[in-house]
Amino acid sequence: xxxKEYKKIxxxxxxxxxxxxxxxxAFIIGGFMGVLGNFLVDFxxxxxxxxxKDASVFMIITLVFLGxxxxxxxxxxxxxxxxxxxxxxxxxxxxxxxxxxxxxxxKEGLVTGIGSNMFKLAGSVxxxxxxxxxxxxxxxxxxxxG
Amino acid sequence: MTFKYNNxxxxxxxxxxxxxEAKGPFSKLYDKCYKDFYFNEKTWEQAETKLIQESVEIxxxxxxxxxxxxxxxxxxxxxxxIVATNYASAIIGIPLIGIYSACxxxxxxxxxxxxxxxxxxxxxxIVTASSHNNSAEKQYRNPVxxxxxxxxxxxxTTTGCAACYLSNEESKIKVESATLGTVVDxxxxxxxxxxxxxxxxxxxxINDHLKDTGRKIExxxxxxxxxxxxxxxxxxxxxxxxEYNITLKNYDDSAxxxxxxxxxxxxxxxxxxxxxxxxxxxxxxxxxxxxxxxKVLLVATGALMNxxxxxxxxxxxxxxxxxxxxxxx
Numbered sequence: 001x002x003x004k005e006y007k008k009i010x011x012x013x014x015x016x017x018x019x020x021x022x023x024x025x026a027f028i029i030g031g032f033m034g035v036l037g038n039f040l041v042d043f044x045x046x047x048x049x050x051x052x053k054d055a056s057v058f059m060i061i062t063l064v065f066l067g068x069x070x071x072x073x074x075x076x077x078x079x080x081x082x083x084x085x086x087x088x089x090x091x092x093x094x095x096x097x098x099x100x101x102x103x104x105x106x107k108e109g110l111v112t113g114i115g116s117n118m119f120k121l122a123g124s125v126x127x128x129x130x131x132x133x134x135x136x137x138x139x140x141x142x143x144x145x146g
Numbered sequence: 147m148t149f150k151y152n153n154x155x156x157x158x159x160x161x162x163x164x165x166x167e168a169k170g171p172f173s174k175l176y177d178k179c180y181k182d183f184y185f186n187e188k189t190w191e192q193a194e195t196k197l198i199q200e201s202v203e204i205x206x207x208x209x210x211x212x213x214x215x216x217x218x219x220x221x222x223x224x225x226x227x228i229v230a231t232n233y234a235s236a237i238i239g240i241p242l243i244g245i246y247s248a249c250x251x252x253x254x255x256x257x258x259x260x261x262x263x264x265x266x267x268x269x270x271x272i273v274t275a276s277s278h279n280n281s282a283e284k285q286y287r288n289p290v291x292x293x294x295x296x297x298x299x300x301x302x303t304t305t306g307c308a309a310c311y312l313s314n315e316e317s318k319i320k321v322e323s324a325t326l327g328t329v330v331d332x333x334x335x336x337x338x339x340x341x342x343x344x345x346x347x348x349x350x351x352i353n354d355h356l357k358d359t360g361r362k363i364e365x366x367x368x369x370x371x372x373x374x375x376x377x378x379x380x381x382x383x384x385x386x387x388x389e390y391n392i393t394l395k396n397y398d399d400s401a402x403x404x405x406x407x408x409x410x411x412x413x414x415x416x417x418x419x420x421x422x423x424x425x426x427x428x429x430x431x432x433x434x435x436x437x438x439x440x441k442v443l444l445v446a447t448g449a450l451m452n453x454x455x456x457x458x459x460x461x462x463x464x465x466x467x468x469x470x471x472x473x474x475x
Binding site for chain 1: 188189284288289290291292293294295296297298299332333334339342346377380381384385388389
């Protein structure tokens with residue numbers, strides 16, 4: 001049998017991912033994360049009398065801490081598995097990816113384990129985040145002059 | 147290539163499993179169940195070593211043999227350099243043939259041991275096949291605590307070690323013949339769809355076995371494939387019909403049997419080296435001893451997956467080996 005024909009059999013029995021359902025869940029939970037983030041910004045700026053720029057830094061720190069802490073408690077992966085991109089795209093996903101890798105390799109030493117493996121998943125987020133920030137910064141400079 | 151055997155018997159088996167299998171339908175048939183993935187060890191790799199070591203200890207105890215009286219230990223697992231088997235063997239102390247054939251390891255070790263016993267090179271052997279969900283996930287996929295979405299049609303690696311004592315002393319279960327499989331590559335690149343990767347290899351070895359022995363598919367009371375899962379099982383049936391014009395009868399897949407598919411979060415069923423032998427050495431052998439099954443064909447299927455090659459966009463080859471068992475009257 002040709003590979004093409006075999007692929008037809010495989011496609012016939014392999015279930016499709018429920019894309020619409022996934023997108024809907026991600027939309028709702030991602031939106032909820034946005035609301036939570038905004039609440040934290042308002043909270044920090046009113047309670048500690050911070051500018052909204054400084055307050056958003058505190059908000060990011062809080063969410064990263066929560067993502068790491070809940071991963072360490074061992075159930076955040078189940079939340080991420082359910083919410084999918086609703087928790088992966090926000091900063092919590094980045095924290096979760098780093099912390100899960102760090103947990104996995106902690107028994108293999110600080111340098112050879114945690115140090116070299118912590119960015120196993122999150123490394124590409126940083127690399128392509130920096131590269132795309134550079135490109136968009138350059139475009140912005142060329143189009144609207146900075 | 148099919149080998150016929152006249153005086154190779156399965157005398158005793160032992161199984162040690164992890165928490166998910168312990169909640170599955172065959173929980174009462176296993177010799178030892180653990181409630182967590184560490185088994186009082188520090189890491190998952192060390193836990194898998196302990197699995198193998200314990201299952202061999204239990205096996206020797208059950209068969210009333212000392213390790214110095216065993217001629218050969220043949221076994222393997224999924225980790226790089228089959229490290230769990232190697233480390234366990236340092237403690238077990240039986241001359242070792244370490245093998246890797248992905249999830250077809252259990253049948254390949256049975257085949258090799260049977261060949262050596264049949265040729266009178268050895269009197270007896272123990273074979274082991276182990277896999278550990280977390281150590282396998284760590285090596286082949288993402289960190290275990292990472293919750294990134296998995297495809298709904300993926301499978302769940304079983305945690306456990308199944309060991310078997312073979313010899314030329316007659317028992318209720320005879321190893322009748324074995325067919326060595328060929329590596330097949332049908333161009334599947336999806337690392338989650340392991341059933342689709344392995345189904346053509348299973349189909350080929352079943353067809354080869356029937357051709358070499360001149361049997362019909364009805365000859366067997368049960369044909370049990372290794373770890374195709376719900377999707378792979380349907381693919382195999384369809385492919386077998388189209389490619390070889392064989393309608394699978396009395397057929398089941400151990401991936402769909404080892405867990406409770408309705409209540410356990412295991413996607414499309416089990417997978418891993420220990421999936422087939424955990425079902426075969428408990429549920430199937432029990433039925434054979436009771437006389438409910440007489441002739442059984444075990445088809446262990448292995449996806450020869452390597453993350454480096456997958457990152458290079460190459461498709462995943464697969465292999466399957468078949469073992470024919472007969473109940474002795």
